[in-house]
Amino acid sequence: xxxxxxxxxxxxxxxxxxxxxxxxxxxxxxxxxxxxxxxxxxxxxxxxxxxxxxxxxxxxxxxxxxxxxxxxxxxxxxxxxxxxxxxxxxxxxxxxxxxxxxxxxxxxxxxxxxxxxxxxxxxxxxxxxxxxxxxxxxxxxxxxxxxxxxxxxxxxxxxxxxxxxxxxxxxxxxxxxxxxxxxxxxxxxxxxxxxxxxxxxxxxxxxxxxxxxxxxxxxxxxxxxxxxxxxxxxxxxxxxxxxxxxxxxxxxxxxxxxxxxxxxxxxxxxxxxxxxxxxxxxxxxxxxxxxxxxxxxxxxxxxxxxxxxxxxxxxxxxxxxxxxxxxxxxxxxxxxxxxxxxxxxxxxxxxxxxxxxxxxxxxxxxxxxxxxxxxxxxxxxxxxxxxxxxxxxxxxxxxxxxxxxx
Amino acid sequence: xxxxxxxxxxxxxxxxxxxxxxxxxxxxxxxxxxxxxxxxxxxxxxxxxxxxxxxxxxxxxxxxxxxxxxxxxxxxxxxxxxxxxxxxxxxxxxxxxxxxxxxxxxxxxxxxxxxxxxxxxxxxxxxxxxxxxxxxxxxxxxxxxxxxxxxxxxxxxxxxxxxxxxxxxxxxxxxxxxxxxxxxxxxxxxxxxxxxxxxxxxxxxxxxxxxxxxxxxxxxxxxxxxxxxxxxxxxxxxxxxxxxxxxxxxxxxxxxxxxxxxxxxxxxxxxxxxxxxxxxxxxxxxxxxxxxxxxxxxxxxxxxxxxxxxxxxxx
Numbered sequence: 001x002x003x004x005x006x007x008x009x010x011x012x013x014x015x016x017x018x019x020x021x022x023x024x025x026x027x028x029x030x031x032x033x034x035x036x037x038x039x040x041x042x043x044x045x046x047x048x049x050x051x052x053x054x055x056x057x058x059x060x061x062x063x064x065x066x067x068x069x070x071x072x073x074x075x076x077x078x079x080x081x082x083x084x085x086x087x088x089x090x091x092x093x094x095x096x097x098x099x100x101x102x103x104x105x106x107x108x109x110x111x112x113x114x115x116x117x118x119x120x121x122x123x124x125x126x127x128x129x130x131x132x133x134x135x136x137x138x139x140x141x142x143x144x145x146x147x148x149x150x151x152x153x154x155x156x157x158x159x160x161x162x163x164x165x166x167x168x169x170x171x172x173x174x175x176x177x178x179x180x181x182x183x184x185x186x187x188x189x190x191x192x193x194x195x196x197x198x199x200x201x202x203x204x205x206x207x208x209x210x211x212x213x214x215x216x217x218x219x220x221x222x223x224x225x226x227x228x229x230x231x232x233x234x235x236x237x238x239x240x241x242x243x244x245x246x247x248x249x250x251x252x253x254x255x256x257x258x259x260x261x262x263x264x265x266x267x268x269x270x271x272x273x274x275x276x277x278x279x280x281x282x283x284x285x286x287x288x289x290x291x292x293x294x295x296x297x298x299x300x301x302x303x304x305x306x307x308x309x310x311x312x313x314x315x316x317x318x319x320x321x322x323x324x325x326x327x328x329x330x331x332x333x334x335x336x337x338x339x340x341x342x343x344x345x346x347x348x349x350x351x352x353x354x355x356x357x358x359x360x361x362x363x364x365x366x367x368x369x370x371x372x373x374x375x376x377x378x379x380x381x382x383x384x385x386x387x388x389x390x391x392x393x394x395x396x397x398x399x400x401x402x403x404x405x406x
Numbered sequence: 407x408x409x410x411x412x413x414x415x416x417x418x419x420x421x422x423x424x425x426x427x428x429x430x431x432x433x434x435x436x437x438x439x440x441x442x443x444x445x446x447x448x449x450x451x452x453x454x455x456x457x458x459x460x461x462x463x464x465x466x467x468x469x470x471x472x473x474x475x476x477x478x479x480x481x482x483x484x485x486x487x488x489x490x491x492x493x494x495x496x497x498x499x500x501x502x503x504x505x506x507x508x509x510x511x512x513x514x515x516x517x518x519x520x521x522x523x524x525x526x527x528x529x530x531x532x533x534x535x536x537x538x539x540x541x542x543x544x545x546x547x548x549x550x551x552x553x554x555x556x557x558x559x560x561x562x563x564x565x566x567x568x569x570x571x572x573x574x575x576x577x578x579x580x581x582x583x584x585x586x587x588x589x590x591x592x593x594x595x596x597x598x599x600x601x602x603x604x605x606x607x608x609x610x611x612x613x614x615x616x617x618x619x620x621x622x623x624x625x626x627x628x629x630x631x632x633x634x635x636x637x638x639x640x641x642x643x644x645x646x647x648x649x650x651x652x653x654x655x656x657x658x659x660x661x662x663x664x665x666x667x668x669x670x671x672x673x674x675x676x677x678x679x680x681x682x683x684x685x686x687x688x689x690x691x692x693x694x695x696x697x698x699x700x701x702x703x704x705x706x707x708x709x710x711x712x713x714x715x716x717x718x719x720x721x
Binding site: 071072075076078079080081096097099100101102175182183184185186235236237238239368369371372375379382383386387404 | 469470471472473474489490552555556557558559560575576577578579580660661662663664665666667668669680683684685686
């Protein structure tokens with residue numbers, strides 16, 4: 001055997017072992033509205049960038065889109081046969097894209113991985129279309145310093161919430177309570193309101209799959225929200241980013257917010273995160289959560305590389321790194337909260353506990369149509385708030401409109 | 407005479423080949439089409455094709471995430487539209503909003519132009535300040551006004567409460583929301599009207615005004631008999647523009663109120679966005695768009711009719 005034939009054989013062997021395409025540089029575009037979040041966005045992205053050391057031929061590129069436009073943009077881009085390779089999607093958009101057949105089966109990426117219950121809605125008709133990214137559950141948070149200065153107690157019911165928030169306002173001059181309350185922020189408003197609805201035992205759908213909008217539970221939930229609205233403890237007209245900034249600047253007593261929002265409040269503001277406390281929602285039943293999935297675009301030119309990325313994402317190392325950047329959000333696998341993080345953020349463990357029995361903001365069986373159904377419902381809520389019409393009458397109108405749709 | 411002596415000279419004519427004049431003539435005939443080609447292609451690609459596509463979509467069942475998988479359903483979307491109370495509410499809001507935007511915006515803009523047409527110290531500065539509203543991008547303007555309207559910490563309510571009055575829910579009450587949106591609209595539109603009307607006013611012949619003054623006409627009569635007829639075509643045109651812009655205005659309304667409260671500011675275009683992106687129903691959303699288009703065309707037709715009548719009157 002000559003030297004040249006040995007060299008040729010070695011070259012051939014290396015080509016078989018390392019196929020050319022595996023070495024070609026590939027750019028995976030990953031879209032997420034969270035990339036634009038102050039501090040949290042950078043932390044999350046730096047976790048993902050670690051993948052580049054695992055797969056040197058892959059370069060990750062972040063596509064940050066403001067959360068208000070994110071769903072519309074993803075729907076439009078995916079529908080037009082374009083879009084990022086990988087998208088981190090709120091459950092509602094995830095279901096709509098899955099329904100349109102625009103997501104890739106990613107079951108192979110999670111084979112043999114013990115995922116927790118957050119995986120459930122990512123599996124449609126037995127096909128895994130989404131890998132859980134985060135589950136942001138809601139809780140009641142408060143500024144412990146303001147509460148102490150006002151001499152009020154953390155509330156466990158809505159009437160206690162009103163009394164405590166009024167106490168904070170009267171004694172400290174701060175805002176009593178913040179909550180989304182305007183239809184101009186429809187998407188966030190309906191998701192936040194699901195806490196009130198679920199908290200009062202609303203199901204929106206009966207055992208036969210019929211939409212049940214006008215129920216005593218729903219009327220009770222709206223009446224409770226109206227009580228809070230009328231108590232002049234909410235800064236009417238403030239959008240959610242403004243309300244969160246006010247909380248960050250120690251100007252708010254109480255708020256109902258999700259774990260992601262609370263992490264935002266606790267990061268990089270005037271407020272010491274150790275002063276934020278949390279507790280279960282002041283309702284008889286558990287509240288809601290926003291589930292976020294990672295999905296691969298069916299239009300992606302690099303589905304194999306995207307799949308390999310997802311495989312890495314659910315490894316214990318990646319999940320542990322993600323835990324540090326995700327605050328108390330539930331992840332795809334059960335990763336306990338970091339002790340140092342909990343010491344700095346005493347509000348975090350309550351969120352982790354609440355994630356075990358919270359419910360999706362989407363209506364079971366009507367996941368794709370939830371926003372369409374919730375529009376008349378939220379307009380009924382708004383009508384009650386603004387005009388004082390009885391919740392039952394407003395809900396009856398909403399039920400009529402929804403019955404016409406389906 | 408130089409002219410006749412020159413024309414008497416024999417003129418040397420270059421012999422031509424038979425095809426060249428014909429080619430030049432053909433080129434001359436084609437030249438206008440060549441000049442028009444670019445704008446025609448632009449309009450075809452960016453206007454007529456999307457417009458045609460929208461009209462086609464309004465006859466189909468099309469989901470947002472699957473725009474290429476449409477099912478033709480005839481007039482079903484229009485049936486749904488005309489059966490829906492939401493449509494009539496959106497149409498009513500659109501008509502009221504557009505009419506008021508035209509009447510108030512054009513009136514204020516015209517009065518401002520009349521005032522600024524007279525010389526006074528600092529006129530250039532005042533013009534620049536008044537144009538500010540037009541120069542600010544719509545999104546930025548809406549965000550600034552959101553703060554001004556803020557119920558708790560907005561400037562307007564600071565003034566209101568300093569007068570000993572109750573805070574006003576500028577954007578969150580059904581009584582005030584449309585008026586507040588109109589206020590922002592007029593703030594943006596009136597400077598444009600002012601600018602255009604100012605240009606028209608400056609072209610009114612001074613000698614005609616002087617003649618009227620010499621004939622004993624007072625300021626009001628001069629305005630009625632000289633100025634107004636002269637600026638009327640501009641006034642009509644600017645009204646048409648404001649009306650069409652108001653029918654299709656989205657950003658200011660969406661950012662200020664999102665169509666609420668209780669649909670009190672939900673125009674056809676805001677509704678279109680809701681149906682397309684919340685309900686994912688491109689077919690029905692396109693039907694909303696077609697109705698908006700018809701409205702705009704109606705306004706343009708009314709403008710054309712007025713124009714024709716005026717021209718007839720003049721002839």
